Amino acid sequence: MARKGKLLILSGPSAVGKGTVIDALMGKYQDIAYSISVTTRQPRPGERDGIDYFFVSKEKFSEMIENNELIEWAKVHGNYYGTPKSYVEETLNTEQDVILEIDIQGAAQVKEKYEYGVFVFLAPPSLKELESRIYKRGTDSQESIEVRMENASKEMKKVEDYDYIIVNDEIEKAVKKLKAIIIAERCKVD
C-alpha cells in the first residue's frame, strides 16, 4: 500500500472558533491542505465562495449526496454542510496532509470511514464564554442562540471520541497546539 497523507479533522461546537483557528494555521503554515466544505447556508459578511466555502443551492447539494460525492454531510441549524470526497482522497494520495473543519455530526461520519484520521476537538474555555462569542458575532437570533447552546452542551460530551482536545482560550495558543499535533503525528511510528 502506498504511503498516504495524514487526515486531520478539527471539530467542536458551533462558534467555538474552528474557522478562525484554521485561517490562522493556514496563514502561518503552507504544508497542509485545507479541504473547503460545501454549504447551503448564506455567506456571512466577508466570506468568499470557493475560499471559505463552496456556497451551493439545496438542489445542487441533494445532487452531490445522490452521486456519493460527499465524505460526510449534516444539517446544522437548518443548513446543510458537507465535505467533497474527490479533493480529500486525491490530495491524501499525493502524500499531502489534509485538514477538515467540520461540525461534531460530520466528524462522527468521517470517523466511520477514516478511522486512521486524527480527530481534534476544539473546546470553548466554558459554555458561558461560548454563548458570549455567539452574541458578539451578532449573526444569530435569540432563538438560534438557544438552539446552538443546547447543541453545544450535548456536543461537549463527544470529546471522548477524539484523539486530542485543545481549549480555545487564545487563538495563537490554539494554533500552536494544533501545529504541534500535526508535527507529532508526522513523527508517529506506524
Next chain:
Amino acid sequence: MARKGKLLILSGPSAVGKGTVIDALMGKYQDIAYSISVTTRQPRPGERDGIDYFFVSKEKFSEMIENNELIEWAKVHGNYYGTPKSYVEETLNTEQDVILEIDIQGAAQVKEKYEYGVFVFLAPPSLKELESRIYKRGTDSQESIEVRMENASKEMKKVEDYDYIIVNDEIEKAVKKLKAIIIAERCKVD
C-alpha cells in the same frame, strides 16, 4: 486516581545525539523535568556530576540495584547506567512531566513498568552517519566503535516498540519535533 505528569522517554542508539537534543530542549524550555541518570562510566570532558550524570562506583551501583532504587538499569559497552526511581515518581506525582534519556535496553525495561509512557526513538540519518559521529567524538577505540555499530544496527529494529521516531539530521529540527510531541501529548484525550 490523581492526575499525574507525563513520562517521556528519549532513546536511540549510542552516539545518535540523545544528550545534545535533551540539553538543547532543557535550555529552551523549562516546563519539563529531566531525570538525571546514574552511571559507573568515567565522565567525558565537560560532563559534570549531578548535572549530566550521577557518577558512582560499581559498588554503589550494585547497592542501588539491591535496594530497588532504580527504575531500570543496563550494562552498555562495559559500563552500568540506571534511572533513580524516587526522583521520577515524586516528580510525576506533582503533575510535572518528566523526560528520561536512556539506551534501548533501559527503555524496554521502563516500558514494562510504565506502559503509559511516551516512547520516542531518536534515529541517525543513516548508520554511516552514526559511525562518522562516533569517530568525530574521538572517545572510543576502534574496537569500541565496532561494538557500538553492531549494537546500533540491531537497535534500529526496536523502533517498532516506540510511539514516535525523530530522525536527528539537525539538532534544532529534532528539538522542535520533540517539543511538538510534548505539547501534543499534553492535548491527548485520556
